[in-house]
Amino acid sequence: MTGGTITVPTSRQMELIDITAEITKALRASGISEGFCLIYNPHTTAGLTINEGADPDVQRDLIGALQEMVPRQYPYQHAEGNSPAHVMATLAGSSVTVLVEGGGLRLGTWQKIFFCEFDGPRTRKVHWRVVPG
Amino acid sequence: MTGGTITVPTSRQMELIDITAEITKALRASGISEGFCLIYNPHTTAGLTINEGADPDVQRDLIGALQEMVPRQYPYQHAEGNSPAHVMATLAGSSVTVLVEGGGLRLGTWQKIFFCEFDGPRTRKVHWRVVPG
Amino acid sequence: MTGGTITVPTSRQMELIDITAEITKALRASGISEGFCLIYNPHTTAGLTINEGADPDVQRDLIGALQEMVPRQYPYQHAEGNSPAHVMATLAGSSVTVLVEGGGLRLGTWQKIFFCEFDGPRTRKVHWRVVPG
Numbered sequence: 240m241t242g243g244t245i246t247v248p249t250s251r252q253m254e255l256i257d258i259t260a261e262i263t264k265a266l267r268a269s270g271i272s273e274g275f276c277l278i279y280n281p282h283t284t285a286g287l288t289i290n291e292g293a294d295p296d297v298q299r300d301l302i303g304a305l306q307e308m309v310p311r312q313y314p315y316q317h318a319e320g321n322s323p324a325h326v327m328a329t330l331a332g333s334s335v336t337v338l339v340e341g342g343g344l345r346l347g348t349w350q351k352i353f354f355c356e357f358d359g360p361r362t363r364k365v366h367w368r369v370v371p372g
Numbered sequence: 373m374t375g376g377t378i379t380v381p382t383s384r385q386m387e388l389i390d391i392t393a394e395i396t397k398a399l400r401a402s403g404i405s406e407g408f409c410l411i412y413n414p415h416t417t418a419g420l421t422i423n424e425g426a427d428p429d430v431q432r433d434l435i436g437a438l439q440e441m442v443p444r445q446y447p448y449q450h451a452e453g454n455s456p457a458h459v460m461a462t463l464a465g466s467s468v469t470v471l472v473e474g475g476g477l478r479l480g481t482w483q484k485i486f487f488c489e490f491d492g493p494r495t496r497k498v499h500w501r502v503v504p505g
Numbered sequence: 506m507t508g509g510t511i512t513v514p515t516s517r518q519m520e521l522i523d524i525t526a527e528i529t530k531a532l533r534a535s536g537i538s539e540g541f542c543l544i545y546n547p548h549t550t551a552g553l554t555i556n557e558g559a560d561p562d563v564q565r566d567l568i569g570a571l572q573e574m575v576p577r578q579y580p581y582q583h584a585e586g587n588s589p590a591h592v593m594a595t596l597a598g599s600s601v602t603v604l605v606e607g608g609g610l611r612l613g614t615w616q617k618i619f620f621c622e623f624d625g626p627r628t629r630k631v632h633w634r635v636v637p638g
Contacts, residue, residue: 242604275410275503277541277602281613283557289466290458291416296449297458304459307443310573316562325556325563326570333555333616334602336410336467338375338501345499347414350466366611368604370541370638372503408543408636422599423591424549429582430591437592440576469543469600471508471634478632480547483599505636 241269242368249359253306255288255298256354262367263344272342274371279334281366284324284358286331292351305330305357324358331355339369374402375501382492386439388421388431389487395500396477405475407504412467414499417457417491419464425484438463438490457491464488472502507535508634515625519572521554521564522620528633529610538608540637545600547632550590550624552597558617571596571623590624597621605635 245261262278280287291297305327315322335352338345346352354365378394395411413420424430438460448455468485471478479485487498511527528544546553557563571593581588601618604611612618620631 275408275501275541277604279602279604279611281611281616283555283563283613283615288462289416290462294450294452296451297416297455300446300448300450300455301459301462303446303448304443304455307446308441308574310570313566313569313573315566315569317560317566318562319560322563322566322570326567329554329556329567330463330596332465332598336412336469336602338410338412338499345412345414347416349416350414366604368541368638370503370636372501408541408634421595422549423595427583427585429584430549430588433579433581433583433588434592434595436579436581437576437588440579441574463596465598468598469545469602471543471545471632478545478547480549482549483547503636505634 241271244364244366247354247363247365249356249361249363252359253302254356257292257351258354258365259351262352267342269369271369271371274339274369276337276339276367276369277334278352279366282363283328284321285363286328286355287335288331288353288355289335289350290353291349293349321358327357374404377497377499380487380496380498382489382494382496385492386435387489390425390484391487391498392484395485400475402502404502404504407472407502409470409472409500409502410467411485412499415496416461417454418496419461419488420468421464421486421488422468422483423486424482426482454491460490507537510630510632513620513629513631515622515627515629518625519568520622523558523617524620525617528618533608535635537635537637540605540635542603542605542633542635543600544618545632548629549594550587551629552594552621553601554597554619554621555601555616556619557615559615587624593623
């Protein structure tokens with residue numbers, strides 16, 4: 240099994256960052272052509288998602304909708320004040336798995352892989368690992 | 373590694389379609405008896421989920437609840453007007469992974485695999501791949 | 506491929522139960538040192554998530570936020586009256602996948618794996634399986 244870690248610096252409290260090119264580059268360097276790629280976020284106030292990458296408005300709308308959906312006024316107990324970010328982490332999920340074919344990620348036409356920052360700005364890490372097949 | 377693609381025609385704007393039988397049939401044809409099966413949705417206004425398949429009301433309730441939760445009135449920027457469908461795609465997730473045992477999917481008693489159409493009707497694709505073990 | 510099933514007794518209608526230690530123990534007994542670990546929930550009114558385990562308030566806040574977000578007043582059709590639990594099962598997801606390194610789970614510093622009970626109390630099962638690599 241082959242993999243690595245990429246660093247994702249974020250610059251806003253909430254933002255989606257397209258990490259597809261960086262994962263693709265690392266994957267190609269690994270030389271594995273067929274299999275599964277697990278992309279894993281080790282943080283509890285961030286997540287990973289696959290969604291449309293062509294129009295940046297989709298990313299903004301996604302953040303706006305999450306801010307509307309997850310309650311702000313709820314009597315949260317967690318003293319750090321970032322409970323909505325923890326909730327969003329669970330909604331997005333901690334990992335995505337993508338098929339590898341011909342040495343690249345087999346994403347849909349409009350799909351990109353996004354790191355979801357919910358409590359930034361911070362310097363984040365993302366692990367990836369490929370199981371060949 | 374063995375896999376394929378199934379076609380899922382949808383007939384409504386939002387609906388859940390049980391694809392368990394079709395995936396099971398394809399899996400059995402592959403001859404792999406033990407491993408993981410990744411089922412992957414390549415679309416950005418659709419998703420995959422595992423939930424109860426016995427009572428179709430659960431599927432209707434799930435769609436109804438998502439329509440209530442994801443804001444409709446939010447000032448979305450994405451010009452296509454289907455931002456709620458993109459939000460739902462992130463909430464449901466782009467893939468599900470299921471154990472393979474004895475040549476079949478090891479689902480729970482009440483579990484079925486559903487393709488989630490959030491912006492139909494369209495003709496959709498779903499990829500599946502098995503890693504033996 | 507190596508795996509097993511753990512039993513998770515729950516004691517409340519909704520609660521998050523940290524199953525990290527039990528999965529880690531079972532994993533170590535398997536002797537597999539590198540790979541992927543799939544942790545799978547076979548129930549349709551429960552889920553799995555990875556989130557902060559240091560402060561139990563995060564778990565309470567997560568449950569509280571989900572109860573706020575998923576509508577209670579919606580005219581649900583499913584006669585069992587637990588449709589919100591089915592919705593939460595889809596939001597959390599039916600499985601998590603974690604990297605295995607050095608015979609243990611490679612979680613982030615603050616991450617723990619939680620079984621999410623949304624319609625308890627019940628006696629639940631969780632399957633886990635490792636693919637070496």
